[in-house]
Amino acid sequence: MQADLSDLNAFLAVARARGFRDAARAVGASASTLSEAVRRLEIRLGVRLLYRTTRSVTPTEAGLRLIERLAPALSEVEAALDVVNLFRDQPAGRLRLNVPVSAAKLVLPAILPGFLAAYPDIAVEIVAEDGFVDMVASGCDAGIRYDERLEQDMIALPIGPRVQRFALAASPAYLDARGRPAHPRELLAHACLRGRFSSGALTAPWEFERDGEIVRIEPHGPLIASVAGAIDLLVDVAVAGGGIVSLFEGWLQPALDSGALEAVLPDWWQSFSGPFLYYSGRRLVPPPLRAFIDFVRA
Numbered sequence: 001m002q003a004d005l006s007d008l009n010a011f012l013a014v015a016r017a018r019g020f021r022d023a024a025r026a027v028g029a030s031a032s033t034l035s036e037a038v039r040r041l042e043i044r045l046g047v048r049l050l051y052r053t054t055r056s057v058t059p060t061e062a063g064l065r066l067i068e069r070l071a072p073a074l075s076e077v078e079a080a081l082d083v084v085n086l087f088r089d090q091p092a093g094r095l096r097l098n099v100p101v102s103a104a105k106l107v108l109p110a111i112l113p114g115f116l117a118a119y120p121d122i123a124v125e126i127v128a129e130d131g132f133v134d135m136v137a138s139g140c141d142a143g144i145r146y147d148e149r150l151e152q153d154m155i156a157l158p159i160g161p162r163v164q165r166f167a168l169a170a171s172p173a174y175l176d177a178r179g180r181p182a183h184p185r186e187l188l189a190h191a192c193l194r195g196r197f198s199s200g201a202l203t204a205p206w207e208f209e210r211d212g213e214i215v216r217i218e219p220h221g222p223l224i225a226s227v228a229g230a231i232d233l234l235v236d237v238a239v240a241g242g243g244i245v246s247l248f249e250g251w252l253q254p255a256l257d258s259g260a261l262e263a264v265l266p267d268w269w270q271s272f273s274g275p276f277l278y279y280s281g282r283r284l285v286p287p288p289l290r291a292f293i294d295f296v297r298a
Contacts, residue, residue, distance in 0.1 A: 005077070008070060010037035011049060012139065015059050015067055071139050078286065091287035092121035098140040101228060103275055104128040106250045107144065107160035115295050122288045130197045130227040141289045142279035146272070156276040159296050165269045167249035168206075169261035174241045184208040184215040184268055191243030192219030193234045195227040203227065206246050208268035215268070219246075235261075 010027075013034065017023035020031040027034075042049050049063035059067060078094075099108065104126060112124065127140060144159060174191075181187055187206070195203040202224070208215045221243050225233045235252065238245040239260045245252070249269070255261040277296055279289060 004037075004040070005074075007037045007041040007044075009074065010034045011041050011063075012067065012070055012074065014038055014050065014057060015063060016139070019057050075139055075141075090121050091119060091291045093286065093288045094123050094125060095142075095286075095288035095292055096125045096127065096140045098127045098129065098143040100144065100146075100275075101128050101130055101231065102248050102251070103144040103160070105231075106248055107275060111159070111296065115292060118295065119288075119291050122291060128228075141286060142277055142292070144275050144277055146275050153281055154278045155281045156278045157293060157296060158274065159277040160274050161250070162274040163271055164274055165249040165271050166207075166246055167252045167256075167266075167269055168244060168246050168264040169238060169252050169256060170244040170264055171239055171241045171260065172262045174238075174243065175262055175264070177241075181265055184217055184265060187217055187219055187244065187265075190219075190221070192221035193223045193225070193238055193243045193245045194219060194221060195231060195234065196224050197227050207270055208265065209270045210268045219244075 010023075010029075010033075013023040013027045014020055017026055020034050023034055024031040038050060045062075047062045048060050049066060051058045051060055108126065116122070116124065147156070170190075178190060179186075181190065184206070192206075197203070205216045205218050208217075223234065223237055223242065225231065231247065231251070234245045235247070235255060237243065239255055244264055245261075252261060256263060277293070279285065279293075285293070
């Protein structure tokens with residue numbers, strides 16, 4: 001049974017975005033065009049692929065099965081078409097990267113401007129998420145992850161700072177009023193600002209290390225914000241005196257430098273290895289990704 005490639009791409013875009021309007025914005029088409037493409041595909045296949053309500057669009061069981069097989073297949077088609085770029089003076093096409101929110105904030109700003117200037121015919125799409133996803137199944141060419149979260153059969157390339165730290169900070173006014181902790185366990189008596197992943201899980205317990213002693217605490221406080229889209233709100237609330245925030249040191253550095261925030265327990269901040277660019281070792285590397293790999297290495 002044949003299906004138009006554009007209809008398949010339309011279905012995949014809508015399923016990923018969980019809505020026609022968001023998918024339309026992502027692919028640069030109208031919502032009605034995507035709706036008609038999905039309807040046409042469902043008629044051709046003879047099964048319903050999406051449940052539609054006024055609030056959301058979710059895949060049916062048949063739709064989920066199709067996505068599992070379709071996403072990698074379409075990625076292979078794009079990679080095959082990208083081979084033509086080998087005959088161009090400059091690589092061209094799309095590079096889609098799946099990255100954690102922290103990498104979008106702290107790693108890519110130092111890399112992307114130079115890359116885009118060097119390769120004007122490559123369009124980069126960044127998918128920033130707070131959860132761990134199957135990079136190939138999500139239709140991405142590569143991803144950025146930390147070493148403990150790399151998938152099997154993936155090639156990993158160091159990208160960005162090689163050593164990072166989780167920092168702890170609060171406003172001077174908050175610390176003047178509530179006191180400055182001298183040991184991590186004293187944080188249990190403070191207002192701690194935390195994040196929550198889209199999966200519903202809270203961020204990991206706060207962990208500290210000094211002179212071989214490791215301390216983990218489960219902080220409590222007045223505010224929990226989404227890791228995916230409201231991390232800066234935690235920083236703003238901390239600056240306003242609302243509590244103590246724990247984030248990547250680089251994320252808090254501007255506020256620390258300006259004096260809006262004051263470091264808390266800096267001798268206990270834990271270091272960890274920096275992120276990696278990772279991509280499948282079983283697929284042909286498309287020219288846009290090859291150009292990005294070479295740029296990162298250089």
